[in-house]
Amino acid sequence: SDPELRRPVRFPIGGQRVPPPGGQVAGGALVLQVSSPNRVAVLGLDRPTAAERQGVAEKVTVSGQREIPVEEILRRLQAFEDAQNRKLEHYSAVNTTSLRFQASAGTQAIEATLQGPFFFDPKTGSDWAWETLYVNGVRWRGKTLPEIPLIQPEKAAALPLEIHFTKEYRYRLRGSDQIDGRDAWVVDFAPAGPGEKGKLYQGSVWIDKQLYSRLRTRAVQVGLEGEVLSNEETLLYTPVDANGQAAPWSAQSYILPLRLVGQQILSVVNNSTVVERETRLTDVRINAPGFAEARQKVNASDVTMVRDTAKGLRYLVKDEQGERVVKEGFKTSKLFGAGGVFYDDALDYPLPLAGINYFSFDYKGTGQQVNLFYGGVLLVGNIAQPRLFGSRFDAGAQVFAIGVPTTDTFYRNGKEIKDEAVKQLPATVSFKLGHPIGNFIKVDGEYEILYFHYGTADDTAKSFVVPTSNFTHSFSLSTSFARSGYQLQASGSYNLRSSWDFWGLPGNPDFDKTKKDFLRWDAAASKNWYLPRFQKVGLEFDYASGSDLDRFSKYQFGFFGGTRVHGYQSNSVRATEVWAGHASYGFEIGEAFRLDAVADTAIATDKQTGLDHELLAGVGIAGTFIGPWQTVVNLDVGTPVAGPDKGFVLYLVFLKLFK
CATH class of the missing domain: 2.40.160.50 (membrane protein fhac: a member of the omp85/tpsb transporter family)
Structure with missing residues (x-):
């Protein structure tokens, strides 16, 4: 029923010759005609390439291996993620995020760690409850948590490697690598043009050669303005089963980004402040019963909550009826x-x-x-x-x-x-x-x-002449x-x-x-x-x-x-x-x-x-x-x-x- 399917091919079984199939598009679908069919017929079909769809402009192949265009790698990646998204209705977890603030030189740092239930579904997005705060590892004993300024760059208008190719990015196959023993394609991506300032990324994605799932994504946000001078994030993917337990790398597992490592450089009263961020999702439950009830129970409590919106993190506060609503802005x-x-x-x-x-x-x-x-x-x-x-x-x-x-x-x-x-x-x-x-x-x-x-x-000798008070220019x-926790200054x-x-x-x-x-x-x-x-x-x-x-x-x-x-x-x-x-x-x-x-x-x-x-x-x-x-x-x-x-x-x- 897909009119984009084309170039039907029939593969022989057992070495015998088989006549090629015929086909034509009729009624918005490709109709195949297979002559002399056996009990089993193996067919091959093509889709238009990403370049033909005006999504990817450049083809790069890896020498010494079976040639495969970068758009084909990305098509298979997107097919894998499309299949996973169809079976993933929602999931919950415990989100532990550490924010480590330090000046542009030295090792002194202030670490704030927030921990609490995390809920995701495709319709609402991500909600996170801040149940516990640790300051340098010391637990906050107050009944309520202080409101933390949500200083962050504008969220990207177009993320790379989404399900549908867009013209915002160009892709290049850099080569091969290994991540935790898994062979991977390394694909670089960058904005195809100026785009919207601060709303596009540049980086690399490591794609599993066997499954065509993501193993790692590293990206830097480009064109930032304001107090956020730099924003880099690395997502690390892990296979788990529906109960959040370790699972093999297979199409039956859920491949999720359970760890994020990032760094922001902020301009705070003219000084560079480095913020290292590490997020871990644990106690993951996928498509588990009681998801809506657990989320509603947290919503009804008095804990501080945030939601990941199209504009970035925003506080979820209770309105007059006690329902959680998104609050724009924060106390500056x-x-x-x-x-x-x-x-x-x-x-x-x-x-x-x-x-x-x-x-x-x-x-x-x-x-x-x-x-x-x-x-x-x-x-x-x-x-x-x-x-x-x-x-x-x-x-x-x-x-x-x-x-x-x-x-x-x-x-x-x-x-x-x-x-x-x-x-x-x-x-x-x-x-x-x-x-x-x-x-x-x-x-x-x-x-x-x-x-x-x-x-x-008091002890200065009478013959000692003190320096002249002065201005020094x-x-x-x-x-x-x-970067990556290392700091240099001169x-x-x-x-x-x-x-x-x-x-x-x-x-x-x-x-x-x-x-x-x-x-x-x-x-x-x-x-x-x-x-x-x-x-x-x-x-x-x-x-x-x-x-x-x-x-x-x-x-x-x-x-x-x-x-x-x-x-x-x-x-x-x-x-x-x-x-x-x-x-x-x-x-x-x-x-x-x-x-x-x-x-x-x-x-x-x-x-x-x-x-x-x-x-x-x-x-x-x-x-x-x-x-x-x-x-x-x-x-x-x-x-x-x-x-x-x-x-x-x-x-x-x-x-x-x-x-």
């Missing part, structure tokens, strides 16, 4: 309360941290991002536009000020020189412009003006790369002080008028490995150096910065060249506590202070737990174990989400 602003304490030996007393943090992804509908923390003695503010004038450039500004001076301690030949201590009070304003290159690289340019106020400390260029800066007069004790050899301007450069590489039961292993390596550096521009090893060594105080030991390594291992205890054991080492060189490839090392513990009133408590404490510094550094903060 959040207000946090923060309280805690920070201490290292550079401070005369612990620095209290108590204040309010306001953050908005879309401030008053302008598309601008705003972040503001005010804590009495500390002010940090950011404003950014992730799509400057509708382009892929992002731009923004930041201000930082602290009301408590710190002590700049000086070490020479491993000993603290107290009579050369200096009090300093910094404040900065910076302006940044960035642009992505491809899907995994971002380049940023920044202008920063820093004000340093210098003064004497800094022009920097940086680039970052992130930056360089030119810095010019507004004034730089003699400082120090008489005859100070470190003072040089030419050091009024100086250069700094650094590079870093890092990788996190996420293991079962919320375990994490992190490694990071850094290199930093410069030119014309002095005491007040050299690299330090305090709490802030990439060259940090746990336990080392701010503004004490410093170096002109640093090779550093950082290792961490994190685990959860009874879903109630999260602990990370941290070890830092640095090989520091500074001829002025007697450091000649000196080993600096420190160890520490970082932790997370859920405190009273649904507060998230973060702890970080460290102590030196090698090098000239001593003492400890403590950071303790409580975060409370108000709305």
